[in-house]
Amino acid sequence: MGEPTNSQEVAASLTGARGPESPGPVELSERTHDFLKALASSSRQRIMLLFAQGAELSVSEVAERAGIGQSTASEQLALLRRGGILDSRREGKIVLYRADRDGVLSVLDDLRSYLLTCC
Amino acid sequence: MGEPTNSQEVAASLTGARGPESPGPVELSERTHDFLKALASSSRQRIMLLFAQGAELSVSEVAERAGIGQSTASEQLALLRRGGILDSRREGKIVLYRADRDGVLSVLDDLRSYLLTCC
DNA sequence: TCGTCATTTCGCGAATTGACGATATGATTT
DNA sequence: AAATCATATCGTCAATTCGCGAAATGACGA
Numbered sequence: 001m002g003e004p005t006n007s008q009e010v011a012a013s014l015t016g017a018r019g020p021e022s023p024g025p026v027e028l029s030e031r032t033h034d035f036l037k038a039l040a041s042s043s044r045q046r047i048m049l050l051f052a053q054g055a056e057l058s059v060s061e062v063a064e065r066a067g068i069g070q071s072t073a074s075e076q077l078a079l080l081r082r083g084g085i086l087d088s089r090r091e092g093k094i095v096l097y098r099a100d101r102d103g104v105l106s107v108l109d110d111l112r113s114y115l116l117t118c119c
Numbered sequence: 120m121g122e123p124t125n126s127q128e129v130a131a132s133l134t135g136a137r138g139p140e141s142p143g144p145v146e147l148s149e150r151t152h153d154f155l156k157a158l159a160s161s162s163r164q165r166i167m168l169l170f171a172q173g174a175e176l177s178v179s180e181v182a183e184r185a186g187i188g189q190s191t192a193s194e195q196l197a198l199l200r201r202g203g204i205l206d207s208r209r210e211g212k213i214v215l216y217r218a219d220r221d222g223v224l225s226v227l228d229d230l231r232s233y234l235l236t237c238c
Numbered sequence: 239t240c241g242t243c244a245t246t247t248c249g250c251g252a253a254t255t256g257a258c259g260a261t262a263t264g265a266t267t268t
Numbered sequence: 269a270a271a272t273c274a275t276a277t278c279g280t281c282a283a284t285t286c287g288c289g290a291a292a293t294g295a296c297g298a
Binding site for chain 1 (some may be wrong): 146147152155156158159161164167168170171203204217219221223227230231234237238
Binding site for chain 4 (some may be wrong): 177178179189190192193194197209211212213214
């Protein structure tokens with residue numbers, strides 16, 4: 001079933017449908033789009049605050065501390081993972097989430113370069 | 120009526136309800152939240168591509184080039200302006216929009232510092 | 239293998255967003 | 269002041285998102 005599906009998801013950081021050397025408009029990668037959608041939500045922003053200082057939390061811990069249902073927590077955490085903001089690993093029967101610093105920084109770079117070309 | 124409401128909107132870049140020297144969790148500013156919401160939409164991303172290379176466009180030009188209705192264009196452009204991504208000025212009876220490079224860069228910095236503390 | 243615990247997935251109603259046409263507001267020209 | 273043009277706002281409906289409980293899947297231990 002639902003293995004933590006991180007780690008690989010086609011590196012392809014840009015999905016421009018043009019030749020290699022094209023300076024013009026470049027679309028955002030799907031991952032960066034997912035990143036923006038994930039962080040655009042207030043409740044997910046609130047969840048992220050739980051992961052300050054490298055904290056590592058299980059799904060039910062997040063549910064409890066955020067005051068939301070367990071299934072809701074699972075779904076929201078999955079969205080944050082798809083956006084490259086969180087990372088997860090299974091530890092026995094629980095799944096531990098934590099901030100994915102590298103993922104975040106790489107997405108930020110993608111975002112910055114996009115904005116520099118279109119703005 | 121609806122004057123282009125940019126330029127000032129309380130500088131307050133951070134809305135943490137804590138003392139000055141607090142290293143802990145810091146919430147995103149409202150402007151940065153608006154930025155994320157604005158860019159999280161595919162159609163608005165598409166609109167942004169029209170503003171590459173410093174192009175300056177009126178509402179109806181955007182509507183035409185993006186293939187959307189005039190009122191829709193006006194509303195979407197207003198959202199992008201609230202997010203600090205676009206800037207606008209009135210030129211006679213038309214309103215010209217263009218990318219707000221400085222706004223974008225300052226929001227990006229805010230975003231980066233937020234992510235560095237929470238991740 | 240069965241039971242239990244943690245997580246994911248599913249189905250659903252409520253709330254939000256997206257796009258549109260119609261209408262109102264502002265600015266310019268006559 | 270009236271006509272015109274560009275934009276902003278409003279009302280509406282379709283589509284998407286949110287949060288939940290229920291049910292399915294996985295992992296572990298008795």
